[in-house]
Amino acid sequence: MTEDQHIDIQNIPQLTREDFVSDQMVKWCPGCGDHAILKSMEKVFPQMGVRKEDFVVVSGIGCSSRFPYYMNTYGIHGIHGRAAAIASGVKIANPNLSVWMITGDGDSMAIGGNHFIHVVRRNIDISILLFNNKIYGLTKGQYSPTTPKGSITKTSPQGSFEEPFNPGELIIGAQGKFFARVVDTNPKMMTDILVESAKHKGTSVVEILQNCVIFNNKVHNLVTAKETKDDNQLILEAGKPMIYGAENNKGIVLKGTRLETVVIGENGITEADLLVHDPANPDPGIHVMLSKMQVPEFPMALGIIRAVKTDTYEDLMTKSISFAKQNSPIKCVDDLLMSGSTWEI
Amino acid sequence: MMDNTKKNPIVELDNVVLRFAGDSGDGMQLTGALFSDSAAFAGNDFATFPDYPAEIRAPQGTVAGVSGFQIHFGHTNIHTSGDLADVLVAMNPASLKATLKWTKPSATIIVDTDTFIDKGFEKAGYAGNPLEDNSLDGYNVIKAPISMLTKKAVEELDLDNKVALKSKNMFALGIVLYLFNRELEKTNEYFERKFKKNPVIVEANKRVLRAGFNFAENIEAISQTYNVQPAILEKGTYRNITGNVATAWGFLAAAEKSGLQLFLGSYPITPATEILQELTKHKELGAKAFQAEDEIAGICSSIGASYTGSLALTTTSGPGLSLKSEAIGLAVMTELPIVIVDVQRGGPSTGLPTKSEQSDLYQALFGRNGEAPVIVIAAITSEDCFYSAFEASKLAVEHMTPVILLTDGALANGSEVFRIPKMAQMPIITPPIAKANDPLYKPYLRNEDKLSRQWAVPGTEGLRHRIGGLEKENGSGNVSHDPMNHQIMTQIREEKVKRVANFIPEQKVIGAEEGDVLVVSWGGTYGVMLTAVEKLLADGHTISMAHFKYINPLPKNTEEILKKFKKILVCELNNGQFVNYLRMKFPAYNYQQYNKVQGLPFMVSELEEKFISILNDQKS
Numbered sequence: 001m002t003e004d005q006h007i008d009i010q011n012i013p014q015l016t017r018e019d020f021v022s023d024q025m026v027k028w029c030p031g032c033g034d035h036a037i038l039k040s041m042e043k044v045f046p047q048m049g050v051r052k053e054d055f056v057v058v059s060g061i062g063c064s065s066r067f068p069y070y071m072n073t074y075g076i077h078g079i080h081g082r083a084a085a086i087a088s089g090v091k092i093a094n095p096n097l098s099v100w101m102i103t104g105d106g107d108s109m110a111i112g113g114n115h116f117i118h119v120v121r122r123n124i125d126i127s128i129l130l131f132n133n134k135i136y137g138l139t140k141g142q143y144s145p146t147t148p149k150g151s152i153t154k155t156s157p158q159g160s161f162e163e164p165f166n167p168g169e170l171i172i173g174a175q176g177k178f179f180a181r182v183v184d185t186n187p188k189m190m191t192d193i194l195v196e197s198a199k200h201k202g203t204s205v206v207e208i209l210q211n212c213v214i215f216n217n218k219v220h221n222l223v224t225a226k227e228t229k230d231d232n233q234l235i236l237e238a239g240k241p242m243i244y245g246a247e248n249n250k251g252i253v254l255k256g257t258r259l260e261t262v263v264i265g266e267n268g269i270t271e272a273d274l275l276v277h278d279p280a281n282p283d284p285g286i287h288v289m290l291s292k293m294q295v296p297e298f299p300m301a302l303g304i305i306r307a308v309k310t311d312t313y314e315d316l317m318t319k320s321i322s323f324a325k326q327n328s329p330i331k332c333v334d335d336l337l338m339s340g341s342t343w344e345i
Numbered sequence: 346m347m348d349n350t351k352k353n354p355i356v357e358l359d360n361v362v363l364r365f366a367g368d369s370g371d372g373m374q375l376t377g378a379l380f381s382d383s384a385a386f387a388g389n390d391f392a393t394f395p396d397y398p399a400e401i402r403a404p405q406g407t408v409a410g411v412s413g414f415q416i417h418f419g420h421t422n423i424h425t426s427g428d429l430a431d432v433l434v435a436m437n438p439a440s441l442k443a444t445l446k447w448t449k450p451s452a453t454i455i456v457d458t459d460t461f462i463d464k465g466f467e468k469a470g471y472a473g474n475p476l477e478d479n480s481l482d483g484y485n486v487i488k489a490p491i492s493m494l495t496k497k498a499v500e501e502l503d504l505d506n507k508v509a510l511k512s513k514n515m516f517a518l519g520i521v522l523y524l525f526n527r528e529l530e531k532t533n534e535y536f537e538r539k540f541k542k543n544p545v546i547v548e549a550n551k552r553v554l555r556a557g558f559n560f561a562e563n564i565e566a567i568s569q570t571y572n573v574q575p576a577i578l579e580k581g582t583y584r585n586i587t588g589n590v591a592t593a594w595g596f597l598a599a600a601e602k603s604g605l606q607l608f609l610g611s612y613p614i615t616p617a618t619e620i621l622q623e624l625t626k627h628k629e630l631g632a633k634a635f636q637a638e639d640e641i642a643g644i645c646s647s648i649g650a651s652y653t654g655s656l657a658l659t660t661t662s663g664p665g666l667s668l669k670s671e672a673i674g675l676a677v678m679t680e681l682p683i684v685i686v687d688v689q690r691g692g693p694s695t696g697l698p699t700k701s702e703q704s705d706l707y708q709a710l711f712g713r714n715g716e717a718p719v720i721v722i723a724a725i726t727s728e729d730c731f732y733s734a735f736e737a738s739k740l741a742v743e744h745m746t747p748v749i750l751l752t753d754g755a756l757a758n759g760s761e762v763f764r765i766p767k768m769a770q771m772p773i774i775t776p777p778i779a780k781a782n783d784p785l786y787k788p789y790l791r792n793e794d795k796l797s798r799q800w801a802v803p804g805t806e807g808l809r810h811r812i813g814g815l816e817k818e819n820g821s822g823n824v825s826h827d828p829m830n831h832q833i834m835t836q837i838r839e840e841k842v843k844r845v846a847n848f849i850p851e852q853k854v855i856g857a858e859e860g861d862v863l864v865v866s867w868g869g870t871y872g873v874m875l876t877a878v879e880k881l882l883a884d885g886h887t888i889s890m891a892h893f894k895y896i897n898p899l900p901k902n903t904e905e906i907l908k909k910f911k912k913i914l915v916c917e918l919n920n921g922q923f924v925n926y927l928r929m930k931f932p933a934y935n936y937q938q939y940n941k942v943q944g945l946p947f948m949v950s951e952l953e954e955k956f957i958s959i960l961n962d963q964k965s
Binding site (some may be wrong): 022024051052053054056057058061068069072073074075076077078079082084085086087088089090091092093094096097114115118317320321323324325327328330331332333334336337338340341342343344345 | 382385386388575578579580581582583584585594597598601606608610627628629630631633635637638639641642645646647648649650651652653654655657671672674675679765766767768803804805806807808809810811812813814815823824
C-alpha cells in the first residue's frame with residue numbers, strides 16, 4: 001500500500017528515546033544483558049532518519065523475542081523460529097519499512113535455522129540482532145546450538161555431546177554479506193554498530209554476546225570482564241591494522257593459511273606486518289577466520305567483520321515488477337481474463 | 346479447411362469421452378490440451394482430467410509410467426470429465442493395460458502397433474499380444490503403425506530418429522481430429538507459436554499431424570466419423586481454464602477489486618505448484634510471489650505481508666497444511682487476514698501426490714492447537730476456483746481472519762470451459778483499514794456486525810501497536826494471561842467465524858425442497874453429483890441434492906434443509922469426514938454415507954447405482 005510513498009527525510013521531526021519507549025512493563029530478569037540491548041536500541045532508532053511509524057520489530061520466541069513489546073513501534077511477536085520468515089514477508093511486501101528482527105541462539109540457530117540461513121542468503125534488507133547467551137533461557141537452562149561442547153546443562157548433565165555452531169561462520173557460509181559482533185557490556189559500541197548494521201542495504205546480522213544471569217552467568221566473562229577484556233577483545237575497524245591488548249602491543253598476522261597472534265616488537269614484528277581489516281572484501285576467507293577466533297588462543301573479534309554490498313532481494317523483485325508493468329500488454333485483470341485463446345458464444 | 350470429399354458418413358453425437366494414454370514421455374498431456382483447444386474452437390462444452398504418475402519419467406513402457414488425459418466434450422452441458430472412454434488412444438501395451446478398464450465395451454481403440462512387440466508385452470505384464478488373443482473382441486480397434494508412419498512423414502526433414510519420434514503423439518491427434526471432423530488449422534497455429542524459433546520442428550509436427558489425419562481418412566477400419574455440435578451455452582466470451590490457473594486469477598481479481606497488493610508465500614508441492622507458477626508469471630499486475638524455503642516460511646511470510654496490509658496467501662497441499670498448522674494459529678490469534686489454499690491430494694503422509702481426494706477436511710476444520718476456528722470454503726468446479734479464491738479473499742479481509750480454501754487435484758489440473766466475467770461485475774471488497782491518528786484506535790476493538798478488528802498498517806501515523814501469538818486483552822490487545830479474558834477472547838474468536846454465516850448465501854437444493862432422499866456432497870464432486878442427480882430426475886425419480894461450498898460456517902438454512910428429508914446420503918472422497926461433521930452439528934438426523942478413497946473421482950454410474958439402491962430401500 002505504501003510502496004509508492006516517498007518519505008521526505010528533511011521533514012522527519014527530530015525523534016528521541018521517548019518516542020520509542022513502550023508503556024509495557026519490562027519483564028526480563030534483573031541483571032539480564034537484554035536490558036542493555038533495549039537501552040541501546042532506544043538510542044539507535046532516533047538516529048536512523050526514519051519516521052517512527054516506519055519501524056517494524058519482529059521476533060520469534062524466547063527471552064529476547066519479548067523485545068517488540070518493549071519498543072513503541074509496529075511489531076510482531078511471532079512463533080518459535082519463524083521471525084526471519086515473518087520479517088521477510090514484511091520487508092518484501094513493503095520495502096519502505098525499516099525492519100528489525102530480534103532473535104536468540106535457540107530461535108535462529110535451532111528451530112529457525114532454516115529460515116535464518118535463507119533470509120541471509122537472499123539478502124533481504126533486514127537488521128537482525130542475534131542475542132547469543134549460549135543457553136535456552138525461557139525454558140530454563142537447556143543447552144543450545146551455540147553451547148560449548150562438554151557444557152553441563154539441564155539436558156546435558158554429563159556434558160553436552162554436540163559441536164556448537166559459530167554464528168559468524170554459519171552466516172558467512174549462508175552467503176551473508178554483513179556480520180558484526182558486539183558485547184552487551186559495551187553499550188556505546190553496540191549502538192554505533194547497530195546504526196551501521198541498519199544502514200547496510202541487505203541482511204545484516206549483529207551477534208550480541210549477551211549474558212544470561214540466571215542459567216549461564218558469566219559465559220562470556222573472559223571476553224567481557226574488566227580484568228581480561230583488553231587482552232581478549234580485538235576491536236576491528238576498516239582500514240586499520242588488527243591491534244589489541246591491554247598495552248596495545250598485540251596483533252594478528254596471516255601466516256600461511258591461518259591467523260596467528262603476535263607481539264609488536266618481538267621477533268622483529270612491526271605494525272606493518274599486521275593484517276589490515278577489510279570488511280568490504282567479497283572474498284570471505286579472512287572474515288571466516290576472524291569469526292572463528294576463540295579465547296584463549298585468540299582474542300574475540302568484535303565490530304564489523306564483514307560488510308559487502310550487493311543487490312537486495314526486494315530491490316530485484318521491485319525492478320522485475322516494474323519491468324513487467326512496462327512491457328506487458330496486460331494492464332488489469334480484465335486484460336488477463338481476455339488474454340490468450342478465447343471464443344465468443 | 347474442411348475436406349469436402351469425405352467418403353465416410355457422419356454420425357451426430359451428444360457427447361463423447363476421449364482418452365489419450367501413453368508413456369509419461371509420450372506427450373499425452375499436450376495432445377489432450379490441443380484436442381481441448383479444438384473442442385473449444387468448435388464451441389463444445391467440455392471438462393478434462395489429466396491422470397499422470399508421480400514420477401516424472403517412470404520406467405518406460407511399464408503400467409506405472411502411464412500418463413493419461415481424458416476429455417469429455419459435448420453439445421450438451423458437461424459437468425464431469427466422464428466415466429468411461431468412448432475413444433481410447435493407447436500409445437503402447439502398458440497404456441492399453443492400464444486404461445482398458447476405463448473404456449466402454451464398444452469403444453474405439455486406436456493403438457500404435459509398432460509398440461505392440463514382445464518387449465512391450467513383457468514390460469506391460471501381458472503374456473501375449475492383446476491385439477491377437479481376442480481379448481479386444483467387441484471393441485473397434487484401429488491398428489496404426491504410428492511410429493513407423495511418423496518417421497516416414499518427416500523423412501525428408503533429416504531429423505534424427507529420436508527427434509522424429511517425439512511428434513508421434515501428433516499422428517495420433519491427427520487420427521482423432523479426423524474422427525471428429527475437426528480442422529487442423531488451430532493445431533498448426535499452435536506449432537507455429539510454440540516452435541517459433543525452430544521452423545523444422547514446426548514443419549515436422551505439421552506433416553505428422555496431416556499424415557495421421559490422412560491415414561484415418563484412407564483406412565477401412567474407420568467406416569464413419571462423428572460430429573459433436575456446438576453446445577448451447579449462455580452468451581458470452583469463453584476460455585478454457587484449469588482449476589489452479591482459475592485460483593491464481595481469482596486472487597489477482599480480489600487484489601484488484603480490494604485495492605490491495607497481492608502477496609503469495611509458497612513452497613512448491615504437487616498438485617498446488619501451478620498457482621505459485623501462475624502468479625510469478627503475472628508480475629505486471631503487481632503481485633509479489635515469494636518462493637519460500639519451506640511450507641512454514643510460506644505462511645509466515647504471508648502473515649508478515651498481511652500485517653503490512655497486503656492481500657496475503659499461501660498455497661499448498663495436505664502435507665504442507667500440516668506444516669502450517671502452528672502459523673495458522675498465529676493468524677487466528679493476531680486476527681490477520683490470510684488465505685490458505687489446500688489443493689487436496691491422496692494422504693496420509695506423502696500418500697498419492699498426483700491423485701485427488703477430499704480427506705483434508707478434518708485437518709482444515711480442526712488441525713490446530715487450542716481453540717482456533719477459521720473459515721473453510723471448498724471450490725466446487727475448476728471454474729469455481731476463480732470465484733472461490735475471490736470470495737475467500739473477500740471473507741478474509743472483511744472479517745479479519747484466516748480462511749482455508751479447499752480445492753483438490755482433480756479440480757486443480759482438470760480444465761473446463763470458463764465464461765469470462767467482467768471485473769466491474771465482481772463484488773466490492775472493503776478491507777477495514779484503520780485511519781491515521783484515530784484517537785480511539787485500539788488493536789482489538791471490534792466492529793459490531795462482524796466482530797472484526799481494524800487493520801492498522803505499518804507506516805500509518807498514530808497507530809503503532811504490537812501483536813503476537815500470546816493471548817490478547819480484549820480491546821487493548823495487550824498481552825494478557827487473565828483467565829476470564831481468555832474465556833471471553835476464545836468466545837469472541839468463535840463467534841466471529843460463526844457470524845460469517847450472515848454474509849454468505851443460503852444453501853440451495855436441486856430437486857424438490859422436501860422428500861424421501863437428499864444426497865449431500867461438498868467441494869470438487871459437484872459436477873459428477875449433479876450429472877447423476879439430473880439423470881435420475883430425467884428418468885422420473887424423486888431425489889434432491891444439496892452440494893456445499895461453505896463448510897465453516899455452514900449456511901444458516903442447513904438444518905432447515907436436512908430436516909425435510911427422511912434419508913440423507915452424504916457422498917465424499919474420503920472415509921466420511923463431512924458426514925461426521927454434520928452428525929456433530931445436527932445429530933438429530935438420519936445420515937448414510939457413501940465413500941470412495943481410491944485417489945479417483947466418483948463415476949456418474951456408481952453414484953446412480955447407489956442413489957437408486959437408496960431410493961429402492963426407501964420404497965420397500
